[in-house]
Amino acid sequence: MNIIVGISGASGIVLAIKTIKSLIAAGYGIDLVITGAALATAKQELNLSTPKKILAELSSDNIRIHSLYDFTAAIASGSYHTEGMIIVPCSMSTLAAVAIGLSDNLLRRAADVCLKERRPLTLVPRETPLSAIHLRHMLTLTEMGAHIVAPMPAWYNLPKTLSEVEDFIVGKVLDSLKIKHQLYPVWPL
Template identity: 45%
Template sequence: MNEIDKLKKASPPRRRWIVGLTGASGAIYGIRLIKELLRQQYEVHLIVSEAGWRVLKEELGWETVRRADALGQAFPGSLDAGALVYHPNGDIGASIASGSFRVEGMLIMPCSMGTLSAIAHGASSNLMARAADVMLKEGRKLLLVPRETPLHAIHLENMLKLARLGVRMVPAMPAFYFKPQSMDEMIDFLVGKVLDNVDIEHDLYRRWGDEHNGQPAPDHHR
């Protein structure tokens, strides 16, 4: 074994998260989440549903014909460095479709009611649902950010079913107690709540009580 191989073997494995973007409104939430995970040097495995690509185009103006180029522009250097790994939603044989591929967990942000329903019923017909199913069977973290309103009984029943299995539900609900001054601050708040729920440290928003402890508001919006 040469010295490079020894160093690779000795170094700890990269911490990996799967991030899913679906066709629910709020694509900016998922993009902001990915940027923060990459900033913290996590390896991100990304899945975008077909409807998710449509929302990226409609809400953020992404050109979705050349998807790799669009991702390269949004996350410069991350694809080439291997920090961001993109998996087509139809690739059911991808690494993240197997429980033997170790990841910290999976975050679907935003999560459509269709994807939520597929996960709740174990319908693994695409990589998004299969990867989520793997999190459940392997006992790993799975967090969904539902984005729909109003909600009917089927939506609520599916959420309750998954919550009883230990899936974290963080609905896309903004807060106003910290007096947000911009859209960025409202987005950062929700991303921060997601990270809180999977035990990832961050300083994306001012917590309740911080203003009494001399803590400044975060000032690093990207």
């Protein structure tokens, strides 16, 4: 059971870290690809400036990291079977590229492969406010069967910490792939 995780350069790198940890806890192997902009964001938000530091933070042997322009990587081909892909966080740039089929790096190519193979694809787009272009791309991807799981908190579950808000969002990401978890309390509380 392998899932591809793409980390792009939007805010919310902690969501990627928590998503990967939750997937590993659920028994998945991870094919990981990180954009250059994601490294800049990771440095700003978590002081993780290199793929090596991100891997150390994840501390698992169950992660295979791919370089961003290695189009010979397994995840560039539909013949390599995966359970799908999560792009978390997803920048508006990566969102746009995936929506129009622009496969100019390995993250975008892997997402394109998921779409053409009709495999689950979940994007966690982070931007606010959203322009008509952003919204159109999200609609296009939804119409192609992808899941748009925007990182929006809920208040009805009375979160007390930012970490609880993050867990709720990661739980919703896992829900989109029908992966069981206990990241947030089920309603009614």
